[in-house]
Amino acid sequence: MLTINALFATAVERFGSRVALIEPAEEKSMSTLTYRALRERTESFAGYLQNLPIEKSDCLLIWSPSRSDWLAAYLGALLVGAIVVPLDVNTKEDFLLRIAETTNAKFLITSQKQFAGLKQTSLPLIDLDALPQEAIDRAKLPEVHEDDLAEIVFTSGTTGQPKGVMLSHRNIASNATSAVTVVNMRSEDRALSVLPLSHMFEMTIELALIHSGASIVYARSLVPERLLSLLSSQHVTC
Numbered sequence: 001m002l003t004i005n006a007l008f009a010t011a012v013e014r015f016g017s018r019v020a021l022i023e024p025a026e027e028k029s030m031s032t033l034t035y036r037a038l039r040e041r042t043e044s045f046a047g048y049l050q051n052l053p054i055e056k057s058d059c060l061l062i063w064s065p066s067r068s069d070w071l072a073a074y075l076g077a078l079l080v081g082a083i084v085v086p087l088d089v090n091t092k093e094d095f096l097l098r099i100a101e102t103t104n105a106k107f108l109i110t111s112q113k114q115f116a117g118l119k120q121t122s123l124p125l126i127d128l129d130a131l132p133q134e135a136i137d138r139a140k141l142p143e144v145h146e147d148d149l150a151e152i153v154f155t156s157g158t159t160g161q162p163k164g165v166m167l168s169h170r171n172i173a174s175n176a177t178s179a180v181t182v183v184n185m186r187s188e189d190r191a192l193s194v195l196p197l198s199h200m201f202e203m204t205i206e207l208a209l210i211h212s213g214a215s216i217v218y219a220r221s222l223v224p225e226r227l228l229s230l231l232s233s234q235h236v237t238c
């Protein structure tokens with residue numbers, strides 16, 4: 001069955017001890033997360049969602065810059081059958097509120113700092129800076145099918161009302177697996193991530209990299225000197 005959940009599970013089985021995610025940490029150091037550690041974080045977040053409870057096909061908004069916990073929250077949400085509604089970090093409050101109302105979103109996943117900047121929202125917060133962790137109950141995980149929705153991606157609304165594009169697990173996973181062949185991705189590759197994970201192109205490529213067992217390096221800044229430093233220090237290949 002071609003689901004994002006199955007794609008990730010297979011990658012963990014094949015590449016468990018390999019580094020999946022790399023990102024800048026404090027004091028100019030870098031933090032890493034193996035495929036196995038990413039699964040643990042993902043499943044622990046899914047356990048938290050189970051206890052809220054979040055039910056299959058509930059919508060969750062993610063509003064944050066790209067980072068390892070963005071991806072962990074995304075994969076954890078899909079594991080419990082939820083639908084992710086990604087929003088660009090620069091999304092304005094009025095647009096965010098419209099999308100929340102349109103999708104009947106249950107929670108907003110973002111940082112406490114970003115959440116505090118909102119003037120009005122009835123959406124409860126899930127703090128991405130301290131991603132909640134609870135034991136997962138595997139027996140209660142719903143069966144997720146390839147035609148189940150994984151994401152609803154909204155247009156910007158600059159030429160009218162924003163429109164939500166409904167993407168199934170199969171839509172996204174099939175594009176990701178095809179990209180591995182087209183681009184010839186390898187487990188030895190290290191890719192620098194500069195686009196927002198809220199963009200479908202970026203998410204597709206990151207899932208393709210996961211499918212191939214490669215490593216993803218998150219850039220916290222687009223300053224050219226810092227990007228060049230990451231390219232060199234992290235031995236980025238693509």
